[in-house]
Amino acid sequence: MMNHLNEQLLKLHYILPLSWQKFQKLMTILEDFDKMLHVSPKILALHLKIKEEKAIQLLRHYKELLPKSITSYYEQENIHAIPYTSQFYPERLKQLYDAPSVLYAKGDIQLLNKSKIIAVIGSRGATSYSEEVLKMLIPPLIDEQFIIVSGLAKGADRLAHEATIGYGGKTIGVLGHGLFHHYPKENIELSKHMASEHLLVTEYPPYVGVQKWHFPARNRIISGLSEALIVTEAALKSGTLITTELALEQGKEVFAVPGNIFSEQSRGTNKLIKEGAIPVWNGFQILQELQMFSKYR
Missing domain, CATH: 3.40.50.450 (Rossmann fold)
Incomplete structure (x- = not known):
């Protein structure tokens, strides 16, 4: 379940890099990212404070990414994608009011x-x-x-x-x-x-x-x-x-x-x-x- 959530978060963040605080606001209307495609662009734009045209574009790109494994893509590029929900995410950063939703890393x-x-x-x-x-x-x-x-x-x-x-x-x-x-x-x-x-x-x-x-x-x-x-x-x-x-x-x-x-x-x-x-x-x-x-x- 957690791996599925991480995969969804990584896909959405790839399209629209939001802070964790903003993703949490998004979750108040979604409950989970599986419902992303069922939200109207108007409501999405309202909650994310973006233009409706951008919300339409976001939904289109998210749909295109759904059948693909973004985790595998990052692995091929030797990139560690560490979402907020991961056990590897630094505890100290969780103290920030605008903590990053995802960290991308290379190395140790x-x-x-x-x-x-x-x-x-x-x-x-x-x-x-x-x-x-x-x-x-x-x-x-x-x-x-x-x-x-x-x-x-x-x-x-x-x-x-x-x-x-x-x-x-x-x-x-x-x-x-x-x-x-x-x-x-x-x-x-x-x-x-x-x-x-x-x-x-x-x-x-x-x-x-x-x-x-x-x-x-x-x-x-x-x-x-x-x-x-x-x-x-x-x-x-x-x-x-x-x-x-x-x-x-x-x-x-x-x-x-x-x-x-x-x-x-x-x-x-x-x-x-x-x-x-x-x-x-x-x-x-x-x-x-x-x-x-x-x-x-």
């Missing part, structure tokens, strides 16, 4: 449910300062079996993934697009290596391309998977600060690396410290702080 999916996951993020324009800082931050975390998660963007994200791999740790890259695409192009080889030896994960079906608004959305998954968040460098107007806000809303600890007061890329991190982020300059501090927080929770 067991990393998703490890208890020790910490995010390391920063500016796309990160300087050599981030690279040097990571030499102090990453090794102690890896020694304690922490998984490092970041966004596989250029700059600080790339440096975090590479440092983790270089020191023998495991890393997760959260993408803002489907697994059939690579972005940015300078990270293609890193992406392929992580898909084989580590983990890539996204909430978007494989065919979905790169869209600017996807990246702020994927940030909630980076913070959602993590026990805490570390920021190496960030300008005052930076997408990195969006992720820190999400982490704070989710009740996560935020660590920030102090920087040169004359550096544009440290103005954001210095501001975070002023606002209450914990200043850190080596990984042992982070471990001590996390141990203290877990003790008093």
Whole structure:
């Protein structure tokens, strides 16, 4: 029964990638996905808040997919499709009010449910300062079996993934697009290596391309998977600060690396410290702080 439900959910999500919250609203009129084709396009459009023409198109595509096995398709592409109803879906992400309905992954999916996951993020324009800082931050975390998660963007994200791999740790890259695409192009080889030896994960079906608004959305998954968040460098107007806000809303600890007061890329991190982020300059501090927080929770 559960396999049937998962298959139906994957088919519908392939056509229309909705959050789990929206799928639950859909279930209030369907009871189960078998009744999907018996719902009028008008009612479907009303509940999903889409145009009726799009609802008609959705129903047509869903009907076309019904006789096919989308699970087998993903298996052929070496893609793990993990619906919200799966035992492999991360418990931490279920705490999000807009949790993804499905996660698509390549690599070692067991990393998703490890208890020790910490995010390391920063500016796309990160300087050599981030690279040097990571030499102090990453090794102690890896020694304690922490998984490092970041966004596989250029700059600080790339440096975090590479440092983790270089020191023998495991890393997760959260993408803002489907697994059939690579972005940015300078990270293609890193992406392929992580898909084989580590983990890539996204909430978007494989065919979905790169869209600017996807990246702020994927940030909630980076913070959602993590026990805490570390920021190496960030300008005052930076997408990195969006992720820190999400982490704070989710009740996560935020660590920030102090920087040169004359550096544009440290103005954001210095501001975070002023606002209450914990200043850190080596990984042992982070471990001590996390141990203290877990003790008093």
